[in-house]
Amino acid sequence: MRPPSGTYMTALSVMIAWWCAGQWASFLWNDLDYRLLVAKLQYLAIATVPILWFSVALTFSGYGRFLQRWYPVLWLMPVATIALAFSNQYHLQVWSRFTIAPDSLALEIEYGPWFSTHVTYSYSAVTIATLMLALKIGFTRGRRLQFMAVILSPLIVIAVNAPYILGIDLLPFDPTPSGFAVACLILLFALRQHMFATLPVAREYTLEKLNDGIVVIDDHGLIADSNPAARQIFGVELMRIGRHFSEALPAGISLNADVSTEVQLPDRRWLDIRISRLQSIDGPTRGQVALIRDVTREKGLQASLLQSQKELEALNSKLNNLAHTDELTGLANRRSLYERVRSEWSRSTRHKKPLSMILIDFDNFKLINDNYGHQVGDQVLQRASGIVRQIIRPEDLAARHGGEELAILLPDTNAKDAVDIAQRLGAALEALQYHDEAGQAFVVTVSSGVASRCPNDKSPDMMIARADKALYQSKADGRNRVTLADAVNG
Numbered sequence: 481m482r483p484p485s486g487t488y489m490t491a492l493s494v495m496i497a498w499w500c501a502g503q504w505a506s507f508l509w510n511d512l513d514y515r516l517l518v519a520k521l522q523y524l525a526i527a528t529v530p531i532l533w534f535s536v537a538l539t540f541s542g543y544g545r546f547l548q549r550w551y552p553v554l555w556l557m558p559v560a561t562i563a564l565a566f567s568n569q570y571h572l573q574v575w576s577r578f579t580i581a582p583d584s585l586a587l588e589i590e591y592g593p594w595f596s597t598h599v600t601y602s603y604s605a606v607t608i609a610t611l612m613l614a615l616k617i618g619f620t621r622g623r624r625l626q627f628m629a630v631i632l633s634p635l636i637v638i639a640v641n642a643p644y645i646l647g648i649d650l651l652p653f654d655p656t657p658s659g660f661a662v663a664c665l666i667l668l669f670a671l672r673q674h675m676f677a678t679l680p681v682a683r684e685y686t687l688e689k690l691n692d693g694i695v696v697i698d699d700h701g702l703i704a705d706s707n708p709a710a711r712q713i714f715g716v717e718l719m720r721i722g723r724h725f726s727e728a729l730p731a732g733i734s735l736n737a738d739v740s741t742e743v744q745l746p747d748r749r750w751l752d753i754r755i756s757r758l759q760s761i762d763g764p765t766r767g768q769v770a771l772i773r774d775v776t777r778e779k780g781l782q783a784s785l786l787q788s789q790k791e792l793e794a795l796n797s798k799l800n801n802l803a804h805t806d807e808l809t810g811l812a813n814r815r816s817l818y819e820r821v822r823s824e825w826s827r828s829t830r831h832k833k834p835l836s837m838i839l840i841d842f843d844n845f846k847l848i849n850d851n852y853g854h855q856v857g858d859q860v861l862q863r864a865s866g867i868v869r870q871i872i873r874p875e876d877l878a879a880r881h882g883g884e885e886l887a888i889l890l891p892d893t894n895a896k897d898a899v900d901i902a903q904r905l906g907a908a909l910e911a912l913q914y915h916d917e918a919g920q921a922f923v924v925t926v927s928s929g930v931a932s933r934c935p936n937d938k939s940p941d942m943m944i945a946r947a948d949k950a951l952y953q954s955k956a957d958g959r960n961r962v963t964l965a966d967a968v969n970g
């Protein structure tokens with residue numbers, strides 16, 4: 481775990497104070513051994529202050545994850561410098577000559593080869609840190625004062641330190657720690673202004689705690705950063721920095737910017753991925769950020785909702801069928817017949833088109849039931865209904881009118897054609913052979929009454945009544961025949 485930014489700031493302040501204290505302590509006693517010891521102790525700060533400065537800057541710039549990875553490596557150089565400073569008398573790597581000027585308190589130091597390595601490393605750390613902060617704040621609106629503070633603070637350090645290490649003695653002591661102290665105060669001032677503390681820390685905190693995955697992708701599609709939620713969704717290995725983001729997705733998935741895409745992983749989880757381009761204030765696109773939501777649960781709910789909806793629709797249509805169909809024969813039931821009769825009636829009167837109705841009644845059906853049983857009677861009704869359905873046109877309607885009586889509604893059909901159809905139906909039904917339970921064959925005949933809409937019919941019921949009367953007439957005339965109703969009075 482990396483320490484929080486506040487800890488870096490405290491450590492930086494303590495080390496600068498240590499450096500300054502050493503500075504003043506060295507004047508207390510103008511003895512070479514004493515001043516050498518103080519100088520060595522000061523190296524505890526000289527070596528660490530630039531890296532602490534770097535750490536503060538990186539944390540506030542939002543690059544905390546980088547620090548987390550590379551922190552031990554960053555400290556190798558400062559540790560080496562401190563070790564070399566304390567053992568300098570054996571190798572003269574940090575300084576080769578260390579004397580006190582004859583007529584002043586100033587030290588005359590000739591630096592060894594390691595010192596330039598240390599200076600290069602320290603200057604690089606401070607420069608990189610400054611650039612990071614400047615970039616961060618430079619692109620944040622309304623932060624001009626803070627931007628100036630960030631640039632100014634390291635410049636102060638460089639302005640006082642560079643002449644000193646180049647041997648230009650402006651003061652009789654090293655002004656670098658004082659320079660760092662002033663620079664640190666300026667940084668602290670900036671922090672007190674809530675400058676870059678709140679914003680990046682809040683952003684980083686939000687990203688860390690967010691339930692949705694966030695993956696930052698560079699211009700080449702490589703992962704630059706990811707939050708814990710993304711690493712949990714895809715696994716740490718697939719989210720490794722520098723890996724191609726497409727490796728985390730099933731093959732062939734293409735994601736378009738600013739459009740949500742639902743993607744199913746091989747382990748059946750569903751993700752909703754939305755890619756947004758990262759646009760900096762100065763214009764150019766700088767990679768992309770992917771927002772990833774695990775929507776497996778929602779998908780499951782959606783699927784079961786769809787399934788329930790389908791089942792409900794199937795049930796509805798079944799209920800609807802049941803409400804309009806006769807259970808035994810599969811023909812339309814009486815209610816459905818009358819609904820259709822009413823609509824066809826108004827259509828035929830509006831368009832002055834013929835409309836006919838046939839009522840068919842099985843002859844002596846009671847005898848069938850009595851002789852062969854009720855079940856055989858049912859089978860007769862079922863088979864005969866099937867034949868009727870086959871013979872009529874799709875636009876006609878066959879219905880069970882009740883008991884062993886069927887009704888056929890014939891739109892756009894005149895009386896003559898209706899009689900023809902009734903006769904064909906009668907012949908087809910008579911041609912059917914039924915068998916009783918003992919296998920003995922028998923036939924059934926039907927009687928029919930036909931009526932066509934005529935001007936005297938004030939309602940469909942009047943037409944149906946005339947068809948019924950004609951049917952009664954067929955029965956009275958000896959059955960197995962078709963009677964056309966009289967147009968006037970049935």
Ligand SMILES: Nc1nc2c(ncn2[C@@H]2O[C@H](COP(=O)(O)OP(=O)(O)OP(=O)(O)O)[C@@H](O)[C@H]2O)c(=O)[nH]1
Pocket residue numbers: 808841842843844845846847849853854855856857858861882883884955959
């Ligand atoms: N098996 C069976 N019989 C039915 C059904 N509906 C009505 N029936 C029978 O059909 C018979 C009708 O008898 P009736 O009205 O006397 O007429 P019929 O015997 O057909 O004689 P006619 O109509 O005068 O030729 C009755 O025995 C009813 O029980 C049914 O759904 N299944």
